[in-house]
Amino acid sequence: MLVEIASHQPAVSQNEIAETIGVTSQAVSDYVRDLVESGYVEKGGRGRYEVTKEGVDWLISRTDDLEAYLDHVNSDVLGSVxxxxxxxxxxxxxxxxxxxxxxxxxxxxxxxxxxxxxxxxxxxxxxxxxxxxxxxxVVDYDTGNVSVLPVPTVTDDDRLNPDVISTHAPDEGLVAVAGTEAYALVSQSDVDPDLRFGTAEGVAEAGMLGLDVLLIAVTDEIPRHTSKLRDRNVPHRVLDSDAF
Incomplete structure (x- = not known):
């Protein structure tokens, strides 16, 4: 009820709230009166209500409890079945x-x-x-490592030698490509990519599941990947392309 009032305040239609949460208009009227008496809602003119600071604090406390309950359902209840x-x-x-x-x-x-x-x-x-x-x-396995090979954009004068890819490709793992310039570089090498469209989510998932990955990525694609890798706590390093 508080959420609905907060969503529509200050002009609150009790009929609309009744339809949304599936109760009668009379029930809404009774609930609103109780909320006003509890100090969670402040009544203005006719049909005008606002949630008070106390009401907001109460909502926050209940959402924390709800989040803990959902975690319990997902991990302890649903996880068991x-x-x-x-x-x-x-x-x-x-x-x-x-x-x-x-x-x-x-x-x-x-x-x-x-x-x-x-x-x-x-x-x-x-x-x-x-x-x-x-x-x-707990399934026992180590997280993989991701090495990122930056590839200059098409407007950059720098160029990489395609042979650098085979130098850094993992013996057991994946080679992923992100960006057209990166794909062009791989196409000139003797390495076939495992992931033609190396999305940040896919590369991070592979690393989390224990696979070593060489990510060949255009420079402007790298921040998205490294951000996702940090979020997933996947060990990674960006190779120094100036050394090639």
């Missing part, structure tokens, strides 16, 4: 406890066990996707 997918490392039957391991950035179900466990909700042959739920423990 959530079904995820993993790659079966061996044939596995439904209802089997398996270990969870991360390989090449993909979750795998290992019948031999692991630091984290789950129960299969489907059966699967080796190499197939299997549904897992009832998670316990």
């Amino acid at each position: 959530e079904v995820d997918a993993a790659i079966a490392l061996n044939d596995v039957a439904e209802g089997t406890e398996v270990g969870l391991v991360m390989r090449d950035g993909v979750l795998h179900a290992n019948p031999a066990g692991g630091t984290a466990t789950a129960v299969t909700v489907t059966g699967a042959n080796k190499g197939e996707a299997v549904g897992v739920a009832d998670f316990e423990g």
